[in-house]
Amino acid sequence: MLKFSRHNLFSSKNGSPFRFMLMLESVTLIQIPEQTPKNQDSQIKQTPNFQFSQTFISSLTHCKNIFQVHGQMIVNGLIQNLPIANKILNIYTLRGALQSASALFCEITEKNPVSWSVMIGGYAKAGDYMNCYSTFREYMRSGNGLDNYTLPIVIRVCRDTLDLQMGRLIHAVVFKYGFHSFVIVGSILVDMYAKCKVIEDARKVFDEMCKRDLVTWTVMIGACTECGNAHEALDLFDRMKVEGVVPDKIAMVNVVNSCAKLGVMQKATNVHDFIKRINFSLDVILGTALIDMYAKCGSVELAREIFDGMREKNVVSWSAMIAAYGYHGEGQKALDLFHVMLGRNIVPNKITFVSILYACSHSGLVEEGLHLFSSMENEYGVKPDVKHFTCVVDLFGRAGKLDKALKLIEDTNLKKDTGLWGALLGACRIHNRVELGEKVAESLLELESENAGHYVLLSNIYAKDGRWKEVAKVRELMTHRRLKKIPGYTWIEVDNKIHRFSVGDHSHYLSNEIYEELEILNEKLKVAGYVPDTNFVLHDIDEELKLELLNTHSEKLAITFGLIRTTKGTTIRITKNLRVCGDCHTFIKVVSLITDRMIVVRDANRFHHFREGACSCRDYW
DNA sequence: CTAGGGTTAG
Numbered sequence: 001m002l003k004f005s006r007h008n009l010f011s012s013k014n015g016s017p018f019r020f021m022l023m024l025e026s027v028t029l030i031q032i033p034e035q036t037p038k039n040q041d042s043q044i045k046q047t048p049n050f051q052f053s054q055t056f057i058s059s060l061t062h063c064k065n066i067f068q069v070h071g072q073m074i075v076n077g078l079i080q081n082l083p084i085a086n087k088i089l090n091i092y093t094l095r096g097a098l099q100s101a102s103a104l105f106c107e108i109t110e111k112n113p114v115s116w117s118v119m120i121g122g123y124a125k126a127g128d129y130m131n132c133y134s135t136f137r138e139y140m141r142s143g144n145g146l147d148n149y150t151l152p153i154v155i156r157v158c159r160d161t162l163d164l165q166m167g168r169l170i171h172a173v174v175f176k177y178g179f180h181s182f183v184i185v186g187s188i189l190v191d192m193y194a195k196c197k198v199i200e201d202a203r204k205v206f207d208e209m210c211k212r213d214l215v216t217w218t219v220m221i222g223a224c225t226e227c228g229n230a231h232e233a234l235d236l237f238d239r240m241k242v243e244g245v246v247p248d249k250i251a252m253v254n255v256v257n258s259c260a261k262l263g264v265m266q267k268a269t270n271v272h273d274f275i276k277r278i279n280f281s282l283d284v285i286l287g288t289a290l291i292d293m294y295a296k297c298g299s300v301e302l303a304r305e306i307f308d309g310m311r312e313k314n315v316v317s318w319s320a321m322i323a324a325y326g327y328h329g330e331g332q333k334a335l336d337l338f339h340v341m342l343g344r345n346i347v348p349n350k351i352t353f354v355s356i357l358y359a360c361s362h363s364g365l366v367e368e369g370l371h372l373f374s375s376m377e378n379e380y381g382v383k384p385d386v387k388h389f390t391c392v393v394d395l396f397g398r399a400g401k402l403d404k405a406l407k408l409i410e411d412t413n414l415k416k417d418t419g420l421w422g423a424l425l426g427a428c429r430i431h432n433r434v435e436l437g438e439k440v441a442e443s444l445l446e447l448e449s450e451n452a453g454h455y456v457l458l459s460n461i462y463a464k465d466g467r468w469k470e471v472a473k474v475r476e477l478m479t480h481r482r483l484k485k486i487p488g489y490t491w492i493e494v495d496n497k498i499h500r501f502s503v504g505d506h507s508h509y510l511s512n513e514i515y516e517e518l519e520i521l522n523e524k525l526k527v528a529g530y531v532p533d534t535n536f537v538l539h540d541i542d543e544e545l546k547l548e549l550l551n552t553h554s555e556k557l558a559i560t561f562g563l564i565r566t567t568k569g570t571t572i573r574i575t576k577n578l579r580v581c582g583d584c585h586t587f588i589k590v591v592s593l594i595t596d597r598m599i600v601v602r603d604a605n606r607f608h609h610f611r612e613g614a615c616s617c618r619d620y621w
Numbered sequence: 622c623t624a625g626g627g628t629t630a631g
């Protein structure tokens with residue numbers, strides 16, 4: 001059971017007096033008649049005792065002039081019939097005529113739960129949340145009791161506005177009157193908590209539901225994925241199937257997203273096989289999700305296969321494919337595809353531009369990127385936002401034009417975020433711009449003083465320049481502020497299982513074997529000309545320890561494990577990694593050469609393909 | 622006459 005303390009309910013930071021009143025009333029003042037939820041299915045009492053056919057009432061939907069029909073209904077008295085009045089009310093709300101709707105609503109003296117839910121839903125659809133909540137409050141007061149139709153509407157509003165506070169409040173009401181056991185109310189509650197990032201409460205509601213249907217499972221799967229537990233999401237999917245719930249396309253989209261987040265190819269192909277087996281045709285959304293999944297699992301080729309096989313494609317599908325090329329370092333292909341897209345009269349949106357600019361910046365296509373950036377607003381009517389600026393800062397950064405990047409940032413009135421300053425700080429590290437780096441780090445820490453990553457980056461900039469005193473200062477500051485860098489992990493998938501490594505890790509069950517093999521491998525690499533580059537360990541420590549740290553980097557452990565456990569010819573995929581350090585990059589390159597293996601590595605949001613000595617990555621470590 | 626879940630960036 002969830003706890004609703006006074007503090008939770010009333011400590012609103014953004015609460016207007018009205019809001020406060022509403023909250024107070026809903027919890028303490030309103031007398032909701034005690035009634036059992038089974039009421040939901042009871043027959044609605046009609047005002048004049050005349051039953052109109054369903055067809056007649058539903059045919060009203062197609063009336064062109066609803067005002068005229070409404071007038072006619074008043075004249076001939078049919079407006080007295082509640083289902084008819086409700087239907088007209090509904091049509092008004094569907095057509096956005098909120099004023100007419102609310103006028104009619106007031107006219108209905110004997111409102112039934114349908115009238116209330118239509119009106120409340122109307123306000124919700126129109127985005128008039130104040131009236132939505134206040135009408136809901138009136139409804140609770142009216143003595144009609146809550147119903148299974150209205151609750152999902154208001155909970156949905158809480159979800160869409162990320163209003164966790166109101167959501168908890170309504171949940172309390174739901175709980176008090178026993179509606180939490182209803183599938184629809186429960187499902188939207190799960191979704192509400194999940195979208196508000198309170199996965200624990202989402203899970204609690206889910207676990208306590210006595211009945212779950214496909215939608216319930218789907219939102220819970222999506223919730224786990226969104227909150228960073230894609231593994232759990234896939235486990236839930238298996239459980240769902242065991243319990244005999246048959247997935248549909250929407251469920252599969254969520255599962256596909258879990259695989260994309262996980263970045264595990266084996267899981268991805270399993271899920272795709274499943275989709276093929278149950279003969280789901282790929283609609284735009286499912287197809288696009290698959291493109292994204294394959295791309296994020298390290299195969300831009302399979303993503304392209306899906307893309308080419310899709311009958312219907314929209315701007316999202318094209319953007320997904322362009323983004324896929326982008327983080328696989330295939331900037332030119334991304335650009336080509338972008339132009340094909342334009343040729344098909346698909347209008348790019350802001351996300352398309354983020355994807356294509358990102359692709360340009362990560363492939364060093366500076367001129368092309370800048371050109372696109374300058375034309376996006378004039379030619380395509382897409383106003384650049386922070387994300388676009390971040391790509392351009394990155395573009396300038398790559399070209400070494402840091403001052404241009406800085407000027408760009410300073411000249412814009414856009415609200416600067418950490419990503420924007422972070423891109424510039426990253427560029428400062430690459431180009432050894434210590435003074436600028438200090439300045440940028442200051443802005444960055446002003447926005448986000450608790451992110452250890454920023455301190456590390458700054459300290460690395462100092463270290464690269466040999467300014468150990470400053471390095472120590474930054475580290476001192478970190479200690480003082482009790483910040484710790486979260487260790488980087490590398491995940492590798494072998495035989496359908498995921499193995500995780502961190503630097504110096506000995507927790508793996510094959511640890512001994514891995515370290516032995518790594519030693520042998522290092523010997524071979526030495527012969528091949530690989531020399532560990534300790535410059536990438538920017539700690540102020542002695543060389544021997546640096547080497548030790550370097551040789552036990554998580555990527556190296558993962559790759560070695562991959563070599564042990566896979567046969568020759570198998571692609572080694574590392575699709576989840578925080579950052580591949582420069583030396584590991586070289587290491588992997590040489591490993592791929594001497595072992596004749598294809599190795600795909602994901603570093604942050606970028607993939608590197610190492611194959612037969614050819615490396616698609618044009619990076620400058 | 623009314624109610625819940627889906628795609629691209631970050």
